[in-house]
Amino acid sequence: MSHHVFGPVPSRRLGRSLGIDLVPFKTCTYNCIYCQLGQTTNLTLERKEWVPFDKVMEEARKKIRSADRIDYITFSGSGEPTLHSRIGDMTRELKRMSSIPVAVLTNGSLLWQQEVQDDLLEADLVIPSLDAPDRGLFRHVNRPHPDLAFDQVVEGLVKFRERYSGKIWLEVFLLSGITGMESEVKKIADLARTVRPDLVQLITATRPAPLDFVEPVSVEDMNRFVRFFDVPTVAVPAFSPIARDVLSKAGREEILRLLERRPCTVEDIALGLGIPPAEAEKYVADLDAHGQLRSETCNGSVYFTADPT
Numbered sequence: 594m595s596h597h598v599f600g601p602v603p604s605r606r607l608g609r610s611l612g613i614d615l616v617p618f619k620t621c622t623y624n625c626i627y628c629q630l631g632q633t634t635n636l637t638l639e640r641k642e643w644v645p646f647d648k649v650m651e652e653a654r655k656k657i658r659s660a661d662r663i664d665y666i667t668f669s670g671s672g673e674p675t676l677h678s679r680i681g682d683m684t685r686e687l688k689r690m691s692s693i694p695v696a697v698l699t700n701g702s703l704l705w706q707q708e709v710q711d712d713l714l715e716a717d718l719v720i721p722s723l724d725a726p727d728r729g730l731f732r733h734v735n736r737p738h739p740d741l742a743f744d745q746v747v748e749g750l751v752k753f754r755e756r757y758s759g760k761i762w763l764e765v766f767l768l769s770g771i772t773g774m775e776s777e778v779k780k781i782a783d784l785a786r787t788v789r790p791d792l793v794q795l796i797t798a799t800r801p802a803p804l805d806f807v808e809p810v811s812v813e814d815m816n817r818f819v820r821f822f823d824v825p826t827v828a829v830p831a832f833s834p835i836a837r838d839v840l841s842k843a844g845r846e847e848i849l850r851l852l853e854r855r856p857c858t859v860e861d862i863a864l865g866l867g868i869p870p871a872e873a874e875k876y877v878a879d880l881d882a883h884g885q886l887r888s889e890t891c892n893g894s895v896y897f898t899a900d901p902t
């Protein structure tokens with residue numbers, strides 16, 4: 594059974610993405626108020642081999658051989674992947690295994706460290722976050738490790754851009770009434786100009802967030818905010834439809850593994866695992882009847898998660 598490699602899962606931005614999880618659940622440098630995984634249980638800046646290199650690579654090799662289609666291999670998952678001290682070695686090893694592009698979904702908080710920059714240089718795509726315009730909102734929204742300074746994090750993004758020739762998509766998570774307002778977004782746009790990403794992606798809460806006061810920004814405001822940026826910028830829709838023509842056998846195990854990682858609608862499951870929606874619905878109904886799922890309604894959609902109890 595796979596423990597560190599999951600999917601391919603439906604990604605809002607990367608199509609069918611094979612996820613690699615490099616740290617134990619909620620080991621992170623931040624404790625963001627919008628984190629869909631809940632509270633950070635290990636708030637740390639310590640870089641080490643949190644999970645064994647050999648085991649992760651073995652799991653990845655098997656998945657790459659057996660999956661029908663993978664658009665990206667993505668370091669993401671249940672915490673901050675750059676906390677793993679061998680993420681650079683893994684990227685090189687994955688590139689020896691296949692020609693599938695490698696993406697790193699990071700909060701960007703450690704990019705001021707030279708060795709973290711070195712480790713990401715061979716990735717094809719780096720997606721760092723910048724959710725706040727100043728240190729006050731940084732503390733409020735990202736709730737970082739106390740030794741992290743906002744200016745240092747922004748400086749890290751700028752320095753990394755100077756060295757890195759791959760693509761950077763800067764992710765800006767906006768929250769209604771907190772950062773999702775004109776004055777704050779304009780300041781974030783000024784910072785984004787200094788980072789010089791290839792693309793800015795504005796996103797907002799579309800999945801159940803752990804705290805009640807975390808509210809999504811309206812579609813109208815998201816589209817209006819895009820115009821404040823003078824680097825290419827998009828508001829990412831809640832879900833981008835991806836190819837429906839990939840059919841594969843998805844079992845209960847695969848669905849549960851997906852739902853252990855993130856909440857999904859039936860449609861997310863169907864698209865992510867390449868099975869017809871009716872089949873996904875059948876599996877979900879069956880798992881639900883056996884008490885293996887929890888459900889929650891958010892913005893009119895029902896999201897399922899695996900119930901470990």
Ligand code: SF4
Nearest residue numbers: 621623624625628700
């Ligand atoms: S950086 Fe990502 S994993 Fe860490 S707390 Fe924030 S949203 Fe969650």
